[in-house]
Structures are given as C-alpha cells and as structure tokens.
Amino acid sequence: MKKLTKKAVILGTTILLAMATATTFATEIKENLQPTREIQAPESVQSTAQQQPIGILADTTATAAAQSSAVTQNFLSTAWFQTIDLTLKRDYNNNGYYSRLYVRFDANTEYTRQPAYAVYSLIGNGGYETIIYTSTIFNLFDVSTQDWLAIETDIKSLPRGMYKLRIQLRDAQSGFILADISGYEAISLDRLALEDIYNDEPVVYYEESAGSVGILSILGLSCLYFFRRKNRFEQGIATRS
Secondary structure (H helix, E strand, O other): OHHHHHHHHHHHHHHHHHHHHHHHHHHOOEEOOOOEEEEEOOHHHHHHHHOOOOOOEOOHHHHHHHHHOOOOOOEEOOEEEEEEEEEEEOOOOOOOOEOEEEEEEEEEEOEOOEEEEEEEEEEOHHHOEEEEEEOOOEEEOOOOOOOOEEEEEEOOOOOOEEEEEEEEEEEOOOOOEEEEEEOOOOHHHOOEEEOOHHHOOOOOOOOOOOHHHHHHHHHHHHHHHHHHHHHHHHHHHHHHO
C-alpha cells in the first residue's frame, strides 16, 4: 500500500510538472520583430540628462504632481508613462486596416536620471502576444517632457486583425519592469486595425473604354436606323402610288 501511495505521489508530481512546463511554453511571448524606425528626443536633452547622477531622487513634489496626472497603466514603480500618442498610418486599399504604426510616449521617473529601454508587443486574438520591437537605451530625466521616445513600425508577417499594443518600460541595468501599459487599460492602445504591408496594396479599378468595339456598335446602330428609315420611305411611296 505504501509503495502504491509513493508511486501515486511521484506520478502526480510528474503530471503537475508537465502541466507547469506546458503552461510556461503556452504563455511564452514570441518575437516577430518588425521593421522599425526609432526617433529619440534631441541629443541636447540626452546630453543634459547624462550629466545627472543615477539614483538621486528628484523633487518629490514635482514627481507626485506628474504621477497624479499620468495615463492609466497596468503597473508603475519608480518610473511611469506620462503621456502616449498613437497614430495608425497607410491604408492604401481603403479597407479600414493599416500597415504602419506610429507611437510616441513621454515617461517620467522619481530620479534625476534613470536609463531605460522599451519593449513593444502586439496582443492579438486569444490573448497571444508578439514582441515587435525593443528600443535602444535612453535616459529618463525626472519629470521632463523632452525625454520622449517614438517609433514608426511597418507591419509584416502578421495576420490582418484587431490588436492591442503593449509597452513595457524596463530598467537598463537590471531589466526589471518599471512600468507596463496596454490596450487593456488605455483605450488609445486598443482595437488597432492592422494588416501586412504587402496586403495593403492600392485597389486599381479598370474602366472599359469604347475602343474599336464601341465604335463598331455605334456604326451598326446608325446603319440600322438609316436602313429602317429608307424602308419606311419606300413603303410610303408605294402606298401613294
């Protein structure tokens, strides 16, 4: 009986481990990096920020005021997203789905300077998440509005559909998440109608011209008209005579 119990425990443990492993793989975020152009704040702003020491707390009154007016987000710590602007671009076939994504955010920190980087991902149907871009390292400069970061991404190898955008702000040294925002919290990041750039081709409408066939038809109708007029004229002469 003890042997059976021991075997049952081992079997149960094995099943649980297998389930945990399967769950880990199922929730693993895949990468499908997209062609992206990154635009950072002017070099003068970054140079000023780099002169500030890391890890020194900024004016707490200013940071508290900025944090109270920040956009709604899933998670924030010593840094947070202050504002986010998103624009969908390029719908050549006019089907309501866009093949270019432009997003710009301004983030703030409780410190005078905090190096960070951003991870962008799209969440599709079923909650499946795909990382599309990881930015270079940039500096957050307390509550400055000049340390923004923007990207412009062309959508490739992704199925047409409605997506949510997720942005994680991560510490440049540890990789820990500093702030996290997505379409689940922010309306502007939700229901993004996107499609592959190669499917976003202009629709060309061909209009048939009269051409030779049209001219022949017109000539044929004209001849028929004159032929009928001639017959009626001849019939009228015969009747009178």
